[in-house]
Amino acid sequence: MPKSHAPYPPEFRVEAIRLLRSSGKSMAQVGRELEVTTETLRQWMKQADIDDGLRHDGLTTEETEEVRRLRREVKTLREEREILLKAAAFFAKETGQIPR
DSSP: OOOOOOOOOHHHHHHHHHHHHHHOOOHHHHHHHHTOOHHHHHHHHHHHHHHTTSOOSSOOHHHHHHHHHHHHHHHHHHHHHHHHHHHHHHHHHHHTOOOO
16 A cells, blocks of 8 residues: 655646746656656646646646535535434424425
């Protein structure tokens, strides 16, 4: 099982992508120099290309963050709705009224 690594700072990723694009070195060579796996560099490069509009086979970083935010919001709204339904049922029972 591979060891996990703390996330790389965004500045490091940007610099790695710049180095890949401008140095003319292979991905393997840049990976060895930066002590990053070639698969990690490949993923960073793919995401950078998507963000820069060079590829269209994935979500941009902004879109991915929006999806995460919206999923959290939906989860919260569902929890709140469930609480309100239980509260409505409780108060209907207390007052003897049937909820619609």
